[in-house]
Amino acid sequence: MRLPPAILGSTEEVLREILRFTAPADVTLSRYFKDHQRLGSRERGVVAEAVYAVLRNKTFFTDFGGTGGTPSMRRLALLGLAETAGIESLAGLSDEETEFLTRIQDIDRALLPPLAQANMPQWLYDKLVAQYGETEAQQLAAVLNTPAPLDLRVNSIKANRDDVIAKLAEAPIVAEPTPYSPLGLRVKKKPTLQNLPLFKDGAIEVQDEGSQVLAQILAARRGEMVVDFCAGAGGKTLALGATMRNTGRLYAFDVSEKRLSKLKPRLARSGLSNVHPVLIAHERDAKIKRLAGKIDRVLVDAPCSGLGTLRRNPDVKWRQPESAVAEMQEKQAAILDGAARLLKGGGRLVYATCSLLNEENEFIVEQFIASHPDFDLVPMSKVLAEQKIDLEMDQYLKLLPHKHGTDGFFAAVLERKPMAAKKPKTEAAEAGDAAPAADAAQA
Numbered sequence: 001m002r003l004p005p006a007i008l009g010s011t012e013e014v015l016r017e018i019l020r021f022t023a024p025a026d027v028t029l030s031r032y033f034k035d036h037q038r039l040g041s042r043e044r045g046v047v048a049e050a051v052y053a054v055l056r057n058k059t060f061f062t063d064f065g066g067t068g069g070t071p072s073m074r075r076l077a078l079l080g081l082a083e084t085a086g087i088e089s090l091a092g093l094s095d096e097e098t099e100f101l102t103r104i105q106d107i108d109r110a111l112l113p114p115l116a117q118a119n120m121p122q123w124l125y126d127k128l129v130a131q132y133g134e135t136e137a138q139q140l141a142a143v144l145n146t147p148a149p150l151d152l153r154v155n156s157i158k159a160n161r162d163d164v165i166a167k168l169a170e171a172p173i174v175a176e177p178t179p180y181s182p183l184g185l186r187v188k189k190k191p192t193l194q195n196l197p198l199f200k201d202g203a204i205e206v207q208d209e210g211s212q213v214l215a216q217i218l219a220a221r222r223g224e225m226v227v228d229f230c231a232g233a234g235g236k237t238l239a240l241g242a243t244m245r246n247t248g249r250l251y252a253f254d255v256s257e258k259r260l261s262k263l264k265p266r267l268a269r270s271g272l273s274n275v276h277p278v279l280i281a282h283e284r285d286a287k288i289k290r291l292a293g294k295i296d297r298v299l300v301d302a303p304c305s306g307l308g309t310l311r312r313n314p315d316v317k318w319r320q321p322e323s324a325v326a327e328m329q330e331k332q333a334a335i336l337d338g339a340a341r342l343l344k345g346g347g348r349l350v351y352a353t354c355s356l357l358n359e360e361n362e363f364i365v366e367q368f369i370a371s372h373p374d375f376d377l378v379p380m381s382k383v384l385a386e387q388k389i390d391l392e393m394d395q396y397l398k399l400l401p402h403k404h405g406t407d408g409f410f411a412a413v414l415e416r417k418p419m420a421a422k423k424p425k426t427e428a429a430e431a432g433d434a435a436p437a438a439d440a441a442q443a
């Protein structure tokens with residue numbers, strides 16, 4: 001079917017904005033659609049898909065889509081639309097444009113230079129090759145450049161997976177159980193879910209299967225004191241609250257008021273009453289210090305480069321320079337150090353990222369262990385066996401889109417050694433202890 005000619009103009013217009021990379025692509029797209037109400041929902045979908053295709057194929061389109069130079073915005077818009085909707089759906093093309101699109105379509109992409117196939121900045125490609133080897137880096141890059149499936153998590157305090165599958169089928173929406181998360185569903189196509197009673201009543205949430213597994217390996221239990229240190233809009237908080245069967249106390253910390261405010265409506269739908277959102281100024285906030293040594297489980301879903309989510313956010317690779325990784329490392333180490341103080345002896349912490357880079361993952365954990373002799377790494381193989389999750393891992397959890405079909409995630413489990421029992425105080429020591437306090441009281 002032919003697309004309305006205005007689609008090309010809209011795609012070109014919004015691309016011009018997005019390719020400045022001053023804001024996340026999804027934010028710019030939403031703003032554009034809000035300002036251009038004349039675009040119906042189908043047209044919006046076509047424009048969004050074309051924009052994402054340009055972000056996914058930018059190196060190829062830029063290197064091969066120009067006529068002797070950088071392609072114009074119109075050519076990029078045409079390439080994006082041809083990639084997703086097909087050349088035949090485009091109306092009003094000149095002969096030259098049809099010929100150009102056909103020529104690009106006929107290129108055998110398997111024969112392109114590796115960087116044009118990987119479609120990412122050189123620094124990132126080099127890092128992936130150094131870490132995964134060339135063959136695996138190429139397989140990984142290929143999958144990172146495809147759209148992600150839509151995964152749901154069943155809210156176990158409101159429903160079970162089989163009932164949700166049956167109710168979705170009535171919609172009719174086809175959903176299959178995910179292989180690793182016992183609460184996960186993978187939905188065929190990408191239906192709108194927001195108006196379904198299942199969604200409105202909080203029986204389902206949208207959440208990548210990998211993200212569900214991260215919440216599961218924290219293994220938070222009924223009645224425990226738990227902290228989700230970087231809760232954001234609460235994707236993992238909601239999963240943790242349900243694992244705790246809506247008992248105990250689950251603090252959802254974050255430094256971003258805006259993100260925490262997005263948790264509120266989700267929390268209301270979920271039916272959870274054990275979650276306490278807390279806005280903190282930084283990882284050394286006094287609100288955190290009051291809980292030091294009192295917490296059973298801590299999740300640190302650290303801010304990171306986000307490169308594991310490129311299937312959903314292909315702009316992330318273009319929006320950050322290589323230097324962003326070092327900046328992230330500093331934050332990650334500081335947050336992990338601050339969060340670890342919360343744990344009781346014997347308590348467990350999960351350090352997690354959605355980064356594919358060792359520098360934000362193993363490196364941070366190894367550095368932490370070297371400077372915190374009171375913490376041990378718990379092998380991931382042991383944790384997964386305890387949780388009955390059918391994944392083969394060694395010391396760490398490393399989920400990869402081309403191997404596991406999830407977003408890219410890393411996680412490590414750290415356990416605080418039991419605290420030594422306090423020695424009973426002698427009379428002399430008690431008198432000595434009392435002296436400074438008395439001095440202080442007089443000051």
Ligand SMILES: C[S@@+](CC[C@H](N)C(=O)[O-])C[C@H]1O[C@@H](n2cnc3c(N)ncnc32)[C@H](O)[C@@H]1O
Binds near residue numbers: 229236237253254256
């Ligand atoms: C990866 S995101 C969290 C995603 C969230 N856990 C989820 O599942 O939806 C990282 C979060 O860390 C927060 N953050 C950044 N610096 C922080 C700090 N010093 N202390 C606590 N949270 C921080 C960011 O605002 C962001 O929401």
